[in-house]
Amino acid sequence: MDYQVVIPAAGQGKRMNAGMNKQFIELDGKPIIIHTLSVFEQDDWCKGIILVINEQERAHFEKMLKQFQIKKVVALVSGGSERQHSVYNGLKAVQHTDTVLIHDGARPFITIAKIHQLVETAKEKGAAIVAVPVKDTMKRVIDHLVEQTVDRSSLWAVQTPQAFCVSLIREAHERANAEGFIGTDDASLVERMGKEVVVIEGDYTNIKLTTPDDLLFAKAILCSMKGGSYV
Ligand code: CTP
Numbered sequence: 667m668d669y670q671v672v673i674p675a676a677g678q679g680k681r682m683n684a685g686m687n688k689q690f691i692e693l694d695g696k697p698i699i700i701h702t703l704s705v706f707e708q709d710d711w712c713k714g715i716i717l718v719i720n721e722q723e724r725a726h727f728e729k730m731l732k733q734f735q736i737k738k739v740v741a742l743v744s745g746g747s748e749r750q751h752s753v754y755n756g757l758k759a760v761q762h763t764d765t766v767l768i769h770d771g772a773r774p775f776i777t778i779a780k781i782h783q784l785v786e787t788a789k790e791k792g793a794a795i796v797a798v799p800v801k802d803t804m805k806r807v808i809d810h811l812v813e814q815t816v817d818r819s820s821l822w823a824v825q826t827p828q829a830f831c832v833s834l835i836r837e838a839h840e841r842a843n844a845e846g847f848i849g850t851d852d853a854s855l856v857e858r859m860g861k862e863v864v865v866i867e868g869d870y871t872n873i874k875l876t877t878p879d880d881l882l883f884a885k886a887i888l889c890s891m892k893g894g895s896y897v
């Protein structure tokens with residue numbers, strides 16, 4: 667089995683409010699993006715990482731890759747104004763494989779076991795994503811008033827990685843660009859083409875580091891992954 671992965675890391679991390687791109691925040695002495703890259707570095711199925719960055723941060727990324735000996739990055743590509751544009755730029759650099767994963771740089775706790783499940787499914791079905799059933803009661807709220815309690819039984823919170831046949835996801839992005847459509851994830855661009863997207867149950871620990879409180883959870887998850895106890 668083989669795949670390449672596009673990792674968008676060209677955001678500004680505004681909601682993290684750290685005064686820098688959140689990818690550079692250190693956890694356990696390593697920047698978040700290095701934690702993420704290390705998983706793919708260690709996965710034998712991964713035949714290349716396309717890292718999407720902000721051009722102004724290129725030197726910083728290059729320095730980190732050298733320092734932490736990340737060797738599988740085959741291209742450092744410039745990002746765009748929206749995540750979708752960043753991913754599209756990354757997809758153009760994918761080569762020598764029929765399967766691509768797209769994974770947020772800010773999601774460092776993905777496991778190789780879950781990646782393999784996704785890759786196998788995407789090779790068979792064309793598109794596969796990881797998601798977890800929502801745990802809270804969901805209500806539609808407008809102006810602080812409840813509009814509706816939504817049936818939770820069919821609601822899943824979607825994560826990355828998302829895995830696709832390379833030609834399918836390129837076509838989905840090209841169509842979305844041509845039609846001026848911006849989706850909140852890559853699978854939605856495939857869905858709007860009428861194609862099936864398979865959902866694989868993921869792990870609640872595969873969080874995206876978005877706001878400062880996520881760093882508290884991140885420290886606990888890291889500790890538990892290293893075999894420690896955090897309760
Ligand atoms: N991303 C990107 N290019 C953009 C926007 C986002 O490559 N124009 C990347 C981010 O670096 C991140 C991932 O997409 O790894 C998910 O985005 P998000 O969590 O929203 O990160 P940021 O956009 O950096 O954060 P914020 O929205 O709070 O500014």
Ligand code: MG
Pocket residue numbers: 677749
């Ligand atoms: Mg963002």
